[in-house]
Amino acid sequence: MVSTNIRVVARFRPINAREIAESVGMKVDIKYYEGTRVEIETNSMSILGDNKYTFDHVFGPETTQVDFYEKSCRPVVDDVLKGYNGTIFAYGQTGAGKSWSMMGALNSEENKGLMPRAANAIFQLIQESEEGSEFKVSCSYLEIYNESIQDLFNTENKNLGIRESPDKGIHVAELTEQYVGSEEEIYQLMEMGSNNRVVSFTHMNATSSRSHSVFIIRVEQKTPMGISKHGKLNLVDLAGSEKIGKTGATGQTLEEAKKINQSLSTLGQCINALVEKKGHVPYRDSKLTRVLQESLGGNSKTTMICACSPHPFNLEETISTLKFGQRAKSIKLSVRVNAVKSSKELQAIVEKLTIQVKQLKKSNANLLKGIELLKSGKELPSEMQNEILSAATEAANNASQGSIKKKEGDENEDEEEEEEDGTGPSSEPLRLAQLQVQLDNVEAKYKNDIEILEEEIEEMLTSNNIMKEKYDKEVEDRESLEEELESILDENDKLVKKLEDAEKEIQYGRKEIESELDEALKTIEELEDNVVDLEKQIRAARENANLKPSTGTVNDFVKNISDAEARGKVMAELNALRENDKLQKELIEKLTNELNRAQDGYKEEKISNVEQDSAISQHEEAQKRAMDKLNKQVELLTQKIQESERDAKENEDAMMEYETDINRSEAQLKASKLVESTLNSSLEDMKKKHLELDEALVSMKLTLHNAELVKKGVKNIEPELREFLMNEYRNNSKAVRDQCDAREKNSSETIRKLKTELDEERANCDSLCADYERQIEAKEKLITEHKNTVESLEAEVEESLVEYDRIKEINKTLASGVKTEQQNNETKNKESAEIKATYENHIKQLQTDLEQLTIQCEKLKEQKGVASPASPSGGGNLGRLSNELMELRNTYRKCEFERGKLEEEANASRRQIQSERSKLRTSQQKVEIQKERIAELTKEVSLVHAHQTYRKDEREEFKKKREALLTRIEELELALEAKEKNNNIIKKNKIIKPITKSIVLNNVEANKNNQ
Structure with missing residues (x-):
């Protein structure tokens, strides 16, 4: 920034x-x-x-x-x-x-x-x-x-x-x-x-x-x-x-x-x-x-x-x-x-930084050793000086290989001059300070990149934690979903029970209504029979009451009435009429009572129908709520399936990252192998260089010793030379052995580090494989659970469909019953209309007969002046008869009014049945939509299964790659062991023996020179 x-x-x-x-x-x-x-x-x-x-x-x-x-x-x-x-x-x-x-x-x-x-x-x-x-x-x-x-x-x-x-x-x-x-x-x-x-x-x-x-x-x-x-x-x-x-x-x-x-x-x-x-x-x-x-x-x-x-x-x-x-x-x-930045660039930066860190650590260790030697008052060996300078110049990129070689040659010449003069180095602290400054510059140069890489590693760890939290949250959501599903199933069972109870109540009420309708029909039939009987009685009375005044004159009629027998007959007919009037009144009272009872029963039936309708509506609302809950659960399940697919995709990406990590580890193994080979080659070069330096040092010391012996003129040269050579041989062999031990220690340390890195890579590979397998198992388990929940939902929907079909059949039977009842009512209405017409005709005839009788009575009153005992009683009977006929007409009108009420209530019930049919149609449409949604879910589940099979194939390929990587690691371990054995053989055969051989040759040449 x-x-x-x-x-x-x-x-x-x-x-x-x-x-x-x-x-x-x-x-x-x-x-x-x-x-x-x-x-x-x-x-x-x-x-x-x-x-x-x-x-x-x-x-x-x-x-x-x-x-x-x-x-x-x-x-x-x-x-x-x-x-x-x-x-x-x-x-x-x-x-x-x-x-x-x-x-x-x-x-x-x-x-x-x-x-x-x-x-x-x-x-x-x-x-x-x-x-x-x-x-x-x-x-x-x-x-x-x-x-x-x-x-x-x-x-x-x-x-x-x-x-x-x-x-x-x-x-x-x-x-x-x-x-x-x-x-x-x-x-x-x-x-x-x-x-x-x-x-x-x-x-x-x-x-x-x-x-x-x-x-x-x-x-x-x-x-x-x-x-x-x-x-x-x-x-x-x-x-x-x-x-x-x-x-x-x-x-x-x-x-x-x-x-x-x-x-x-x-x-x-x-x-x-x-x-x-x-x-x-x-x-x-x-x-x-x-x-x-x-x-x-x-x-x-x-x-x-x-x-x-x-x-x-x-x-x-x-x-x-x-x-x-x-x-x-x-x-x-x-x-x-x-x-x-791309992944390749980040990987290159990491590899470059690891190499530079290793170089810096190596140069730092050499610097610390040099500082300790200087503090103790010892001189730095020329080899250590060369190593320190070469490492520092390589890390800082401030000098070329030619300049390094030139410095090494200059330093060797300075060392020879110092050995001859007997003076120590004076510029060592300055060189160390320069190297420390160069080291600090390199560390500051790459500190920013290291911090960026650390931040990226932290981001990767936080993303991993976030994925873990998402997975835990998904498990908790699944558990809560299962609990909600169980509660929905319990509510559905309760609703089914309520529905069955409501159906039983409906059937019971329907039976009661049918029985009451039968009773009402019977009462109507009895009333019709009574009306017929009454009409017959009225007709007979009318026929008996007809005195036929037109057959003779008024005097003949009076004579006939004055006759005792005729008068007795008229009185008997009048008594019969009174009894018929009483019977008619009783029949009318009975008819009105039965009509009142039928009206009360119809009101109770209406109340029971209202209660049943409310129960049915409550059941439908409960069923609607249950269907809404089921729809919400299905939506939640689809969301969960989509989330599981996204998680599977994320796991797939993580798997790709794991594979890239494995490839990176393979590259690191190859790099470590190259480093090992370079270390071995540099070790051999150093050994050869040490041999050459030892030989040159021994030859130079022999020449110096011979020159001193010549100057001093010492005669006993052989024993002194032999003793000197043996001391030099012991010192040189000890130094070489120490150096070889140090080199062996360093090589064993590097081999040990490489082994630990290989073990770590193997452990990382195993952990990655185990984590991946655990994630795959968890996803498979989650998919099976989703599948089970979808299957349970399908079963519930099928049960609800069966229940819906059963309710539909019941409604069909109810509709057919209502239809037949309507037909019966129509036939009864027709019959009652016919009865009404005939009854009105009879009433009209009775009225006309009554008017004729009243006219005849008035005529008789005018003719006689004083009425006979039978005439007033006959007039009174006729008045009472007319009153009773008026009452009968009023009761008939009341019956007509009640019949109209019954027809209106029947029409209301028809409208209610039509509304129930429309509700059934809407519920049927909802069930069809639910079927379509279930089909879509089944398709999604099949897709998930196909993806699962594809993941299995990928897992098999990953296992094969893992096995190949493990075999490669084993081969590298065997190669490292073989290389270690070869290093031991080289140490024994190529370091010690050439030194002894060179010393013996130098002894022979010295003897020849002395002779």
Whole structure:
């Protein structure tokens, strides 16, 4: 991560024709110093204050577009292809030249602005990149108009929202992203978006931008090494700050100016908060600052252009712009490369670091030994000096092999001179200090990479823990799902029991209704019979009461009545009529009582039907809730199956990582084998070198001793020479044996380390295999459990279907019963209508007969003057008969009213049956949907089984690879053992014997010389 400041440049435009024509009393002189400072002098110092400003670069009016781009913004564009985010935005008052600096003239090569030049530079850098690299370039264009974000590539996308995510950071949602392949396509998109921008005429600028625009260029690249980098370049053209008195804005232009000044004011507040390092920065107060949040205080290299006007009329705005740029210049930014290293590169870094660590450890050990020898007052052996120097130079990469050999030769010559002179080395501490400094530099160089690798290892461990937590959570969810399923099954059993009880109650109520209907039918039949009998009796009475007055005169009729026998007959007929009246009254009372009882029974039946309907509705609601729960459980099961598939995929990825680890371990084994071979070769070379040095040392000492003997003139040369040679032989052989023991110890130590590494790799391989097998077994167990739950759900659904079919059959029988009952009611209604018609006809006949009798009675009263004893009684009987007939008519009307009530209730029951049928249809549709869902689940289960078989084949292949790896490890162990034995043989045959042989030869040559 790199820390940098916002780069701020200032650009003064030339004075235009309108400003030249205007006359202003104040004079302004602008001076530029060394391209980084600007000084403003005026004859009105009251409004000026500090008149010197320093920036990263200052451009005068004569600056061309090419120079301005190359010196101000080219570094930001170049860094985008290195994986950095970059932002370039222009700030200043309206009419100060912001849009000219950013866009310029697209059709002119000389006057093109920053945006087209940046697009051209990006494609040039892509052409100059290394072969094999892949690039993707895309563009987006938006404007912020009246605090509303609009898409300039698609004008229908308005009021877009701002989102924040870990992957994309702060971005505009649903913004159009166009992929391009050349700078010409970018030019076309720029022109299209610029035409869609909102501009307006003001007194300060004929084409004043009424919105802030942001053109975004995204570059994604992938190197041949597998490294992925992505950079983003934000090119921002801000709308200018305005003074209403100068611009003359009115109406809609005035409202736009208010929004522009408000957003720029929020930008200034954010800059001040960042400069003063406040805890809260008000990015969210404006859409502009929210979009530029990463550019102002985040991961982006930012360049701000302060566009200024040199005319005195705009002096206040120019000074305000320069002060704003000075404040922004002190903002710190922390930028980083947006790159993802490949696994190969990380592996190479790890291998390189392991080799360097080994070298550093080796050189450090040699340095410690040398320091201990120096502290004890001993001289460093030349071999140790050579090893220390060679290791240090290799680790620091500061010398070549030729220079190392040259140093070794120089040091050997210095040692010989020191031995002759008898003086010790004096530059050893200096060399050790230099080597320690080189070691510290190397450690500091690779410390950052080691920390990054440690962080990646920690991330891998945390991801492993997260996977473990997910698996534990999945097990807990499965257990809770099983408990919920058991509770649902219990509730389903309870509902089934309730349904059976409700069906029994319905059957019992239906039987009661049928019995009551039978009783009512019987009573109706009895009433019909009684009515028939009554009609017969009335007809007979009418026939008996007919005295046939037309057969004779009135006197003959009176005589007949006065006769005792005739009078007795009439009295008998009247008595019979009274008895018939009594019987009719009793029948009517009985009929009314039976009708009341039937009405009460029907009301009770209605209440029982309502209760049964409520029970049925409750059962249906409970069944509906159970079906909803079943649907939810099925959805949960599908989610669990999908999660298990995702986990299986993650395990597969983990398996691939394990395989890569195994391949890496094989590579490490090969590297260790190469290291061993190099160590053995270097050991042999060192042994040969030691033999040569020993032989040279012995020969030099013999020559020196012979010279001294010659000078001294000693005569007994043979015994002294022999004794000297034997002492030298003992000392040299002891030194060589010590060196051989040390070399043997080092080689055995390396072999032991290699063995431990092999054991660790084998243990890691076994643990990985065991973990993988355990995960596979757990997933298989989870799949079988899911399968069992799905099968149990299928069984439950089948049971519910069977229950549904049974309820359907019951409803069919009920419907058929109701239909037959309706038919019976219709037939009975027809019969009752016929009876009514006949009864009304009989009543009419009785009325006519009664009227005739009353007329005849009145005639008799008029003729006799005084009524006979029989006539009043006959009139009274006729009155009573008429009253009874009226009562009978009223009761019949009541019966008709009750029959209408019964018909209305029957119609209500029919409607209820139709609603039940519709409910049954809806439940049938739900069952069909459930069947389809079960079929989909079965398909998913079959897919899971197929995936499981595929995983079994992969597991078999993994076992084969593991067995091959184990055999390879065993072969390497055998090779190491054989190599160790060969080292022991070499030690015995090639180190000791050549030394004795050389010493004997030297003794023979010395004897010859002495003779």
